[in-house]
Amino acid sequence: MRRLLLIVPALFLCLSALPVLAADHELAQKSTLNAILKRGELRVGLDPGYMPFEMTDKKGNIVGFDVDLAKEMAKAMGVKLKIVNTDYDGIIPALMADKFDIIISGITINQERNLQINFAGPYIVAGQAILLSKKHEGKITSYKDLNDPKYVVVSRIGTTGEQAVKRMIPKAQYKSFEKEPDGAMEVVNGQGDAFVYDLPFCVVFMAQQGGKNLVLLDKPFTYEPLGFGIRKGDPDFLNWLDNFLYQIKEDGRYERIYTKWIKSTEWLKDVQ
Numbered sequence: 001m002r003r004l005l006l007i008v009p010a011l012f013l014c015l016s017a018l019p020v021l022a023a024d025h026e027l028a029q030k031s032t033l034n035a036i037l038k039r040g041e042l043r044v045g046l047d048p049g050y051m052p053f054e055m056t057d058k059k060g061n062i063v064g065f066d067v068d069l070a071k072e073m074a075k076a077m078g079v080k081l082k083i084v085n086t087d088y089d090g091i092i093p094a095l096m097a098d099k100f101d102i103i104i105s106g107i108t109i110n111q112e113r114n115l116q117i118n119f120a121g122p123y124i125v126a127g128q129a130i131l132l133s134k135k136h137e138g139k140i141t142s143y144k145d146l147n148d149p150k151y152v153v154v155s156r157i158g159t160t161g162e163q164a165v166k167r168m169i170p171k172a173q174y175k176s177f178e179k180e181p182d183g184a185m186e187v188v189n190g191q192g193d194a195f196v197y198d199l200p201f202c203v204v205f206m207a208q209q210g211g212k213n214l215v216l217l218d219k220p221f222t223y224e225p226l227g228f229g230i231r232k233g234d235p236d237f238l239n240w241l242d243n244f245l246y247q248i249k250e251d252g253r254y255e256r257i258y259t260k261w262i263k264s265t266e267w268l269k270d271v272q
Contacts, residue, residue: 031236032101033077042074042081045095046105047088049179051204052261053106057270065261066104069123072253073104076244089158092116095229102241103229106198108160118234120241121227124258127220128164129199131206133187136194137215146194147171154183154192161197164222169196181205188213198224200262207265 036042046066048054054064062083074081084100095103095117108126109119132140140146146153147169155161157176165174175192177183184205186192190213195202199220206216228241248254261267 033237043100044070045084045086045100045103050106068257108224109227117229119227122225126198126224128222129202130217131195132215143221151193154195
């Protein structure tokens with residue numbers, strides 16, 4: 001009788017757990033990770049205009065730091081990689097509309113975006129720096145010095161560079177561009193006083209242009225972690241991405257990619 005009394009509660013607990021187990025199984029089946037494996041293809045959304053993260057080389061191939069990370073990701077999954085070229089200002093809506101599986105496009109993790117999508121990472125931390133017109137060398141040493149209506153400050157529309165200007169340099173005249181190089185060239189051509197954008201891009205642009213028309217204020221004045229963007233409600237994919245990132249940082253793959261694209265500018269000769 002005593003054994004029966006012990007068995008009945010145990011049986012009740014097992015039966016009550018069945019709906020939970022079924023729900024977990026259903027969630028796993030709906031995961032983007034499961035869809036990728038069934039499809040045999042990882043679809044990555046990016047906008048190839050952000051050096052050194054994603055750009056087009058002289059042969060028309062999309063290359064860069066993010067692209068190499070995506071290649072390692074697809075290889076780890078045992079699937080093919082498909083790059084989906086997407087305008088940056090529409091990249092989150094495109095992800096939510098299932099145009100691709102993941103954003104790997106130098107996208108900064110912030111609270112506003114995190115309300116719409118989830119992030120894995122960060123996989124690198126950047127921050128806003130300033131490409132300053134040479135005529136202001138020595139007179140302007142910080143973003144604070146640009147907070148004046150007499151200055152024209154430039155960035156790219158829909159980015160954290162634009163957000164930083166509007167939030168931290170609100171008194172300056174602001175001008176936005178669709179692409180980073182166009183915005184930076186506005187300063188080179190004397191039509192703007194400063195270009196605000198992520199430090200890695202500013203370093204690369206300086207390497208291309210030299211110091212003839214620009215001064216780089218290379219101390220970032222914001223904290224900007226870049227992450228992998230995925231749709232909400234997908235803990236399995238999020239878990240896989242976090243573990244993938246940890247693994248490549250520990251086994252040397254990440255350092256190899258970082259050295260190639262961030263520490264070196266050798267790749268510049270192959271880019272348009």
